[in-house]
Amino acid sequence: MAKVIGLTGNEAIAYAVKQCDVDVIAAYPITPQTIMVELLSEYVYNGEINAEFVCVESEHSALSACVGASLTGARVFTATASQGLALMHEMLYVASGLRCPIVMGVANRALSAPLNIHGDHSDMMGSRDCGWMQVYAENAQEAYDWIIQSFKIAEDCRVLLPISVNIDGFILSHSMERVEVLEDEDVSRFLPPRKPVITIDPAKPITVGALCLPDYYFEMKRQQVHALNESYNVIREVNRDFESFTGRKYDLLETYEMSDADVAIISLGSTAGTAKAVARDLRSEGKKVGVIKPWVYRPFPEEDLIKAVGDAEALAVLDRACSFGAPFNALCSDVVAALYRYGKSSVKVFNCVYGLGGRDITPTDIRAIFNEALEVAKTGIVKEQLEFIGVRE
Amino acid sequence: MVRLNELPVEELFTSGHRLCAGCGAGTIMRMTLKAARGPTVVVNATGCVEVASTIYPYTSWKVSWVHVAFENAAAVASGIEAAYKALRRKGLWDKHVDVIAIAGDGGTFDIGIQALSGALERGHDFLYICYDNEAYMNTGIQRSGATPHGAATTTSPAGRRIPGKPEFKKDLIGICAAHGIEYAATASPAYWNDYITKVQRGLEVEGPAVIHVFSPCPLGMRFDSSKSMEVARLAVQTRYWPVYEVEKGKYKLNIKVPQPKPLVDFLKIQGRFSHLFQPEFQHEIEALQRWVDENWSRIASLCGETA
Amino acid sequence: MSEIKLGWKSLPIGGVLLEPGSAMKYKTGDWRAFKPIIDQKRCINCLLCWIYCPDSAIIRLEKFVDVNYDYCKGCGVCANECPVKCIIMVEEKR
Numbered sequence: 001m002a003k004v005i006g007l008t009g010n011e012a013i014a015y016a017v018k019q020c021d022v023d024v025i026a027a028y029p030i031t032p033q034t035i036m037v038e039l040l041s042e043y044v045y046n047g048e049i050n051a052e053f054v055c056v057e058s059e060h061s062a063l064s065a066c067v068g069a070s071l072t073g074a075r076v077f078t079a080t081a082s083q084g085l086a087l088m089h090e091m092l093y094v095a096s097g098l099r100c101p102i103v104m105g106v107a108n109r110a111l112s113a114p115l116n117i118h119g120d121h122s123d124m125m126g127s128r129d130c131g132w133m134q135v136y137a138e139n140a141q142e143a144y145d146w147i148i149q150s151f152k153i154a155e156d157c158r159v160l161l162p163i164s165v166n167i168d169g170f171i172l173s174h175s176m177e178r179v180e181v182l183e184d185e186d187v188s189r190f191l192p193p194r195k196p197v198i199t200i201d202p203a204k205p206i207t208v209g210a211l212c213l214p215d216y217y218f219e220m221k222r223q224q225v226h227a228l229n230e231s232y233n234v235i236r237e238v239n240r241d242f243e244s245f246t247g248r249k250y251d252l253l254e255t256y257e258m259s260d261a262d263v264a265i266i267s268l269g270s271t272a273g274t275a276k277a278v279a280r281d282l283r284s285e286g287k288k289v290g291v292i293k294p295w296v297y298r299p300f301p302e303e304d305l306i307k308a309v310g311d312a313e314a315l316a317v318l319d320r321a322c323s324f325g326a327p328f329n330a331l332c333s334d335v336v337a338a339l340y341r342y343g344k345s346s347v348k349v350f351n352c353v354y355g356l357g358g359r360d361i362t363p364t365d366i367r368a369i370f371n372e373a374l375e376v377a378k379t380g381i382v383k384e385q386l387e388f389i390g391v392r393e
Numbered sequence: 394m395v396r397l398n399e400l401p402v403e404e405l406f407t408s409g410h411r412l413c414a415g416c417g418a419g420t421i422m423r424m425t426l427k428a429a430r431g432p433t434v435v436v437n438a439t440g441c442v443e444v445a446s447t448i449y450p451y452t453s454w455k456v457s458w459v460h461v462a463f464e465n466a467a468a469v470a471s472g473i474e475a476a477y478k479a480l481r482r483k484g485l486w487d488k489h490v491d492v493i494a495i496a497g498d499g500g501t502f503d504i505g506i507q508a509l510s511g512a513l514e515r516g517h518d519f520l521y522i523c524y525d526n527e528a529y530m531n532t533g534i535q536r537s538g539a540t541p542h543g544a545a546t547t548t549s550p551a552g553r554r555i556p557g558k559p560e561f562k563k564d565l566i567g568i569c570a571a572h573g574i575e576y577a578a579t580a581s582p583a584y585w586n587d588y589i590t591k592v593q594r595g596l597e598v599e600g601p602a603v604i605h606v607f608s609p610c611p612l613g614m615r616f617d618s619s620k621s622m623e624v625a626r627l628a629v630q631t632r633y634w635p636v637y638e639v640e641k642g643k644y645k646l647n648i649k650v651p652q653p654k655p656l657v658d659f660l661k662i663q664g665r666f667s668h669l670f671q672p673e674f675q676h677e678i679e680a681l682q683r684w685v686d687e688n689w690s691r692i693a694s695l696c697g698e699t700a
Numbered sequence: 701m702s703e704i705k706l707g708w709k710s711l712p713i714g715g716v717l718l719e720p721g722s723a724m725k726y727k728t729g730d731w732r733a734f735k736p737i738i739d740q741k742r743c744i745n746c747l748l749c750w751i752y753c754p755d756s757a758i759i760r761l762e763k764f765v766d767v768n769y770d771y772c773k774g775c776g777v778c779a780n781e782c783p784v785k786c787i788i789m790v791e792e793k794r
Contacts (some may be wrong), residue, residue, distance in 0.1 A: 023476055023479040023480060023483070024472060024476045024479055026471075026472055050479070050482060052476070052478055052479040054472060054475045054515065055515070056471070057507060057510065057511030057514070058507060058508075058511070060464070060468070060508070061467075061468035061471070061507075061508050062468075064461055064462070064469045064471075064472065064508065065468050065469065065471045066472055067461050067469060067472065068468070068469035068470065068471065068472030069472035069473060069476035070472075070476075071459060072476040072477055072480065072486075073476075073480070073485075074479060076476075090462060091462065091465070094461055097715070098461070098714050098715070099713050099714035160713065160714075198712070198713070198714065198716055200434050200457040200458075200459060200473070202431065202432030202433055202434055202456060202457045203432065204457075205455055205456050205457040205720040206457055206717060206720070207452035207454050207457075207458045207716065207720075208457075208458065208459045208460070208714070208715075208717075209437075209447075209459055209460030209461055209715065210448070210449045210450075210460070210715055210716075210717050211444045211447055211449060212449040212715050213449065215449075215705060216449045216705075216715070218708075219706075219707060219708035220708070220711070220714070220715045222708040223708050223711070223713050223714075227713070397746070397748070397751055398747060400751070402760055406756070407721040407724050408723070408724060408728065408755050408756045408770070408771035409722075409723030409724050409725065409726040409727065409728060410728075410755070411726075412754060412755075413773075414731060414732075414773035415754060415773075416754050416775075418754075419755060420751075420752055420753070420754045420777075423753075423754070423756060424751065446723070447717070449715060450717060450722065451722050451725060451726045452717045452719075452720065452721065452722055452723055453721065453723040454720065455720040455721040582752075585751050611775075617776070618777070619775060619776030619777055619789070620780060621752075621775070622752050622780070623780060623781075
């Protein structure tokens with residue numbers, strides 16, 4: 001039987017990890033993820049989970065220790081944010097390259113300079129091409145649910161890649177919400193112990209992390225591309241399995257009022273929730289607007305996105321990070337590339353950068369973006385391809 | 394006491410690696426694995442040994458071996474040690490595994506010192522071996538925190554104004570011992586018996602152990618490849634490389650050098666010091682000799698010896 | 701020493717090498733410019749050359765040692781360390 005408790009995003013992730021029978025947690029505290037690590041150490045110190053907590057001296061060592069632990073066949077978790085993720089950057093590529101199914105919670109936060117502790121997606125967007133699967137949660141419930149699913153996805157022998165579950169710093173990490181949690185034994189039934197494929201068992205010695213020169217390196221990278229492609233179906237399978245356990249439906253992306261939408265906002269994370277609320281209001285005013293929220297950002301769910309866009313004529317893509325010097329910012333670049341690849345480049349797109357350093361985006365802002373999209377759909381003209389929402393001139 | 398004919402014949406670090414002819418690190422790796430009681434997992438930092446021993450699709454290792462990056466061998470070893478601990482507690486694993494982290498001086502003195510310090514402070518049960526060839530030899534002889542005063546490297550060249558590295562070598566074992574670890578020691582492969590015994594000891598103790606071993610490098614220190622062990626022996630006999638250990642805070646001098654050879658015997662057979670023999674740089678040799686004398690007295694006194 | 705290079709679909713994932721000690725297939729003997737010759741009649745079987753050889757190229761036999769020329773890089777450490785000087789280095793002629 002499920003029960004309902006009040007949890008913040010950080011607490012929801014820690015609670016899920018506690019139920020997933022992890023063997024090793026190696027992490028370094030950083031705002032706004034700190035409570036996640038504090039809770040996990042509390043569980044270990046109180047004997048509530050039978051895991052080793054390696055309280056490392058840096059994020060770089062956190063992920064290094066996770067890679068080592070994962071190679072033994074252990075189930076491994078880490079968590080970070082912002083500067084910590086940036087410090088891990090080198091190891092992110094190693095974790096995916098060595099095919100370690102590590103699960104990482106990220107409380108997304110702006111990157112310095114200037115120093116800022118509040119939420120935006122600069123940290124994870126800076127690591128978007130590191131070969132990890134990346135999931136963005138809209139609320140604490142989704143964070144909880146995705147953590148449990150993530151171990152199963154990452155450890156699947158068709159995938160064997162690390163995965164990050166992202167929550168907006170403070171907005172989700174520190175807000176108490178209603179979360180329906182599973183019983184421990186239900187999680188155990190859903191998520192059996194890890195069955196490692198290749199380990200460093202000294203009885204069957206192997207060499208991991210050899211030097212691959214131009215004659216082999218490329219093949220290893222091609223394998224990673226393949227594994228990420230395979231993960232689409234594995235994620236869907238796990239989502240279906242999870243639905244049968246919980247009744248909660250997940251997929252590569254979520255759509256809201258898209259069946260007959262003329263325009264849509266595409267957004268990751270908590271902002272999609274605000275967009276849905278605004279869309280509901282606009283629908284009651286007779287405006288055909290919808291929302292597309294990719295749960296999974298890597299691998300990018302382009303096929304599902306194209307289906308979701310359907311006959312919509314204009315899209316406003318919201319990015320909570322800057323790709324300095326790029327034609328579009330990260331999410332928008334992917335959307336535009338997907339439209340092009342599927343022969344739908346006639347769909348009008350504009351890109352809104354918002355919320356950097358934790359600046360609020362309000363329902364009024366979102367309403368204005370929807371209205372602008374409707375105007376674009378009507379006239380067929382995009383006046384501003386790139387906008388900065390709520391910044392002072 | 395180790396007898397050579399009692400050491401295992403089997404090579405767990407096999408032939409076919411691409412270390413340079415006469416490389417001291419090759420000898421050190423062989424000795425290390427002959428001392429290992431097994432089962433063993435080796436974590437290797439990026440460096441000479443790592444690149445030369447695992448050029449895909451070939452590996453010289455017959456034990457499980459992991460390379461992750463340059464600066465984090467100690468952190469990776471921490472994760473492996475912690476994982477086996479957790480798996481054992483859950484009944485998913487039944488053996489003790491010796492975790493040996495191996496890194497060069499770059500991966501230890503410089504870029505890896507933070508990860509090493511963290512792992513020592515946390516008290517993981519592992520052995521960390523720093524094979525010290527006193528510069529970044531793998532990438533073409535750049536200075537490190539382990540390069541001695543006066544030595545010429547490509548980033549501390551024998552210039553007209555600055556004749557080789559102005560700074561002196563870091564005290565690695567002092568730093569490690571200050572963490573209050575179980576066991577820390579220096580060694581030289583020329584004294585194989587001492588080194589092998591120390592590897593065995595380092596694996597036996599529960600908790601972290603560090604061995605700092607001199608690794609002669611024909612290419613980077615510039616001497617004839619046949620002289621590797623001779624250079625490693627002279628390092629000890631000139632008191633340049635005191636061989637001692639610190640067990641639970643207690644210092645012990647393992648190789649006494651009552652009548653040291655002059656330091657120049659060690660310097661003159663290595664090209665990296667040849668510029669110091671020009672008359673105008675004589676004072677640099679004297680400075681290095683002073684450092685050697687002071688370092689020896691300091692360690693001898695810690696060991697309760699009269700220098 | 702030529703190897704068949706497999707494609708990405710056939711190679712083990714993650715760059716893992718599954719055969720321990722496969723470097724034995726890579727012969728380094730052709731690096732050699734000088735070649736150690738052991739006078740086995742004078743060899744006292746002290747095994748110092750064996751323990752010091754960086755390339756595991758000294759073979760332990762019952763009463764004396766031999767050189768594995770498949771791997772010996774000709775560094776000369778064995779000749780330099782031999783206490784009875786029964787190893788000499790001669791120029792390699794190929």
